[in-house]
Amino acid sequence: MEYIELTGKTVTLLPLSEEHFEGFYEASKPIEIWDWLVTKIYSREDAVAYMNQGLRAKEEEEQYPFVVIENGTGKIIGSTSYRNIQFDNESLEIGSTWYHPSKWRTAVNTECKYLLLQHAFETWKLGRIEFRTDEQNTRSRAAILRLGAVEEGKLRREKRLTDGTMRNTMVYSILNDEWPSVKQRLHDFLSQHEK
Structure with missing residues (x-):
């Protein structure tokens, strides 16, 4: 797969590599x-x-x-991924996302999602982007809805957690014809952060 580097005002997303390990571990x-x-x-x-x-x-x-690199400091502050990439089906999932807690409730997640969605819809010309999260993770669910994603439903007992319990997974998506309005929504959020 080609090299992808996504740069915004607050963050830059670089392909994960072994040279990032120390900063990755520190942020985690x-x-x-x-x-x-x-x-x-x-x-x-x-x-x-x-x-x-x-x-x-x-x-x-x-x-x-x-x-995820913070532009102002050059420090790694988290990680995110394109997952379940299916070019034949014009779809993928954005997931495995985490940030250092000092970056929660900042522009970081909004800008990361903006950059990832823009590349997936505008460069790769995909038709559907999916998000999944634990049913009990209210913070993540609220953040996904805030993006403008549509809740599609619940996958019951979908994944085993490390403690042995089974989680219910909530599924959300954004389709390519919804992207222009979602893009404007995210642009507006990011503009508010700059004020």
């Missing part, structure tokens, strides 16, 4: 990041496994993981 240390994510990083070994899994999936063209 706050334990509250992992409350609702299926794969968790609680140790250096977990971070190595997480990164290796992402790089393997990228080689197989199933996933395209990024590190």
Whole structure:
């Protein structure tokens, strides 16, 4: 898959690579990041496994993981991915997203999603972008709806968590004909952050 670098005013998304490991691991240390994510990083070994899994999936063209760099500091502040990439079906999922808690409720997530959606719809010409999250993760659900995504429904007992429990997964999507209004919505949010 081609090299993708996505740059905004606040963040730059670079393809995940082994050279990013130390910054990636440092950003992943706050334990509250992992409350609702299926794969968790609680140790250096977990971070190595997480990164290796992402790089393997990228080689197989199933996933395209990024590190999120804060433009002002040059520091890695999180990670996000294109997942379940299906060019034949003109679809993919944006997921495996996490940020250092100091960046929660800032422009970071909005700009990351703007950049990812813009590339998927305008460069790759895809027709459907999906988001999935734990039914109990109210913060993530609210953030996805805030983007302008449509809630499609619930997949019951869809995924086993590391503690052995099964999660219900909420599914959302944005279609290509909805992108212009979503793009304007995100542009407006980002403009408000600049004031």
